Amino acid sequence: MPTLTYLQAIGRGLWEEMERDPAVVMLGEDIGVYGGAFKVTEGFLSHFGPERVLDTPISENAIVGAAIGMSYLGLRPVAEFQFIDFIACAFNQITNFVAKSHYRWGAPVPLVLRGPCGGGVHGGPFHSQNPEMYFVHTPGLKVVCPAGAADAKGLIKAAIRDPNPVLFFEHKFLYRRIKEEVPDGDVVVPLGQAAVKREGKHLTMVTYAAMLYTCLEAAEKLSQQDGLECEVIDLRTLLPLDKETILGSLKRTNKLLVVHEDTRTGGLAGEIAAVIMEEAFEELDAPVMRVTSLDTPVPYSPPLEEYFLPNAEKVMKAARDLARY
Amino acid sequence: MELTKQQHLELYYWMQLNRKLEDLLTNLFRQNKIVGGLYSSLGQEAISVATTYALEKRDWIAPMIRNLGAVLVKGYQPRDLIMQYTAKAGSPTGGKDGTAHFGDLKQKRVISPISMLGDLIPVMTGIGLGARYLGREEVALTWIGEGGSSTGVFHEGLNFAAVRKAPLVLVLENNLWAYSTPIYLQTAAKHFADRAKGYGIPGVIVDGNDVLEVYRVTQEAVARARRGDGPTLIEAKTFRRKGHAQHDPAKYVPQWMLKEWEAKDPILRYEKHLTEKKLWTEKGKQEILARIDTELKQELAAAEASPLPQPEVAAQGVYCDGCHEIRAEWKRSPDEVKPPRNIPSKWFKGRDPALAVAAIPPVAKPEKETVMVGANPRREKKQRKQTKQERQRK
Structure with a gap:
């Protein structure tokens, strides 16, 4: 390969x-x-x-x-x-x-x-x-x-x-x-299917795109520092949304954190939270939490942009809060 | 190509069918049977009918809301339009959309419009380019109002079509009113066709109420497009004799203007022509009118027989789940575009973007003006004379 x-x-x-x-x-x-x-x-x-x-x-x-x-x-x-x-x-x-x-x-x-x-x-x-x-x-x-x-x-x-x-x-x-x-040849990844990129039992992180790596980094550190095992799901396709994979993971971990680089209000995290409320409320041991960018335009200067974007520290903090809940 | 006697009468039939169908729809509107708005093309029938009549069966149209005549010529039945307006299950969109918002990719080759104006221009450009890519000599024709020509996508679409020499014919129906906005608030240019010069394509002005002239200029533009010489902008000068839609009494339109254009009615004018040229007899005319009458009665009955759609249909059909076959119809061997055998087809000779720099002449020669749409040479002469006189006075 x-x-x-x-x-x-x-x-x-x-x-x-x-x-x-x-x-x-x-x-x-x-x-x-x-x-x-x-x-x-x-x-x-x-x-x-x-x-x-x-x-x-x-x-x-x-x-x-x-x-x-x-x-x-x-x-x-x-x-x-x-x-x-x-x-x-x-x-x-x-x-x-x-x-x-x-x-x-x-x-x-x-x-x-x-x-x-x-x-x-x-x-x-x-x-x-x-x-x-x-x-x-x-x-x-x-x-x-x-x-x-x-x-x-x-x-x-x-x-x-x-x-x-x-x-x-x-x-x-x-x-x-x-x-x-990357596999050679005609390997097609079907649309509408999320993938579990790291297995864990304490909580589930749902994410996509560049934030996958932020979540994986956070999950690794949490495992080493806190012994907290996070499951990380890469949605891959946002529409149609693979609800089954999210709900299946939630059934195992009972806690869910959504991380995306998009801004907060009206972001996908809100939709995922609503789906869980409707379809898996009983599975929850804690409220669904989210780590997102700020509700601002994307700023230019590096310190501003870093402040604006989610990073591993922000994800770890939210994950610890969620684990403690 | 000269029209035969029979074709002359067909043009008349389509224009009258267009008008009488709209009369029927107006009656339905008054009976509260039409769910949404009703848009009239009274006085503009010659444009819809003649432009579409100049096309072949293999060609594509994308109608605007007032192009009822066009979809009729393209093979839709009056019942289709009645059911669209009355939101019936049997309508071409099954009640999911109304008015002229319907189409058929397979048989009739009609692209459904959307309400946002101008969007059809690049879409039809894509149809033309796609057909050419597949080795098919098909022409795409669409319409735009003078109001819709103020959109950004009008510019984007027509420019792209011109750059790629797409087989596109764009008919700009200048009916002087965009809802309540007159043309002098729409453009500072004298003629909308003048814009063609900015795109490097021909702009043609035609009397939109002269069905034979509209047919003639469209046919020329269609032939040009089919030859591979690119798009043409046709400005058809006409007038919207009703309001924007049925609810609009159009009080902003001056009475004298209305009277003037009533006198220029395209159907009355064509009737006179047919009589003068002895292309029909009074009996022949009455036969056509009687035929339309009978047809419309049957069409109305058929449309009324259709029920309203089942409510749950609302939830269906957002995505294609394999319900439609998607297959490109090649008229040349696809091998021609497969590497390494892909040889640029004749249109692309010398137009390979990588060769573009070589194609730019090193010294730009001032080009002699050859076409100036809408220019009046006598006026220019007069202006030159005036400037000369002014200089002398100084």
Whole structure:
């Protein structure tokens, strides 16, 4: 098995899908000649040709719009946002055109919208956001937030093959920092399935994307320092949400902590807490707790951003509070 | 291509069917049988009908809310529209959406619009580009109001279509009113078609109440798109003779304007033409009208027979769970786009982005103006004369 970075794994997944299926085409800003701002699509243009790798004007509405049209013909367009923050520019196309299409008139929209999200790289308010919840709140979309390299490759394949529109949020902090063995060949990770990344009996941490590593770090330290064994769940897909894995773990640990890099109010933690209240209230030995970013824009200066983001210490503190409850 | 006598009469049939169906819907509205709003295209029928009539069966349309005539020409039945407006289970959307918000990817090739204006332009660009990629010479046509042309996505979509020479025809129906907003609050330009120049595509102005002219210019634009020469912006000058929707008495529209445009009614005008050119007889006309009458009665009965949807249908169909087959229909060998055999198709010759730098001429030569849409050469001459006189005075 080759060792690939998270970024290489996504690139490899896209590459293999384009090799496999001539219906897969790509469009986005600077994805061709330049290979994308983060070089995910480097070499694609010369290999697959300009008919399949389309450099576009700076027009997010047109990029998504054209992808919609192509997908109506049975093509599998993959559109890139240079930074996922710019998905806001295409909000209307995504929430009104894409998401409602199958429900309203039975027209499936098999497209993938992907791009780099997340903070920790001092990108400031417009190059660090985690806008997933706007879309988790929109029926008709699927939302994927991979954390591991192998998962990222398997999930991008599943996203491209899915008959529904999939938003694929790649955490830019992980692009070159995460390196792992990625299985060769056509390994698809199905959408809508969470994965238990560490087993434990005292409490459950539910998380996704870059916060998986923060939680794993916290869990390791808690095990060493406090003898506290935390189970860590990587959601991988936020919509549809894998409730079964969360509830199954809660049944074993009876305590739940949700950690996400997204801001607090209206974040996924609130939804997970509500699901647990409705479906597993009796299992709880303590209130569901959450560690999230602050309810502010993402600040630019390193000390500000560090203060804004969750980290292992914040997670450990919350976990200890929860364990003591 | 010259229209045959039969085709002339078909155009008349579609325009009258469009109008009479709207009359029927208006009656239903007054009987409180229409669930939402009702939008009229009175006086704009020539545009919907003639533009769609200029297309082939394989071509694609995305109608706007007033393009009833277009979906009829594309093969929908009046009952479909009646059921859409009355929110019946038998409607094309099964009651999930109303008005002209429906479509069919397989047979009729109609893309459903959404209420947000302009979004269809890049979507239809994608249809055109996708069809070309699959080796299919299909044209995508959509409409936009002069009001909708103020959106950002209008610009994004048309620019992208122009850059990629997408086989797109964009018909801008300038009906002078966007709800209550007149055109001088919508644009500072004289003609909306003038914008085409900014995109490097042809902009054509046509009398939107002249069905044959609309047909002619659309056919040219469609041929151009099919040839691979890219999109055309057609500005059809017309007038919205009803309010924005049924609830709107449109008191903001001056009476003289209404009168002026009533006199320019596209159907009356076409009737006169057919009579003058001896393309029909009074008997022939009456036959068409009687046919429409009978058809609409049957269509109404069929629509009324449909029940309202079962409430639990509301929870169904958010996602495709394999209920729809997704398959690209290739008209060329997919091997042509598979590496390492992928040879850029003829459209891409010399357009490979990697070669783009070589394609830019080293010294920009000032280009001679060839097309200036809406320009009046005599006026320019006059202006030059005036400036000369002013200079002399000084």
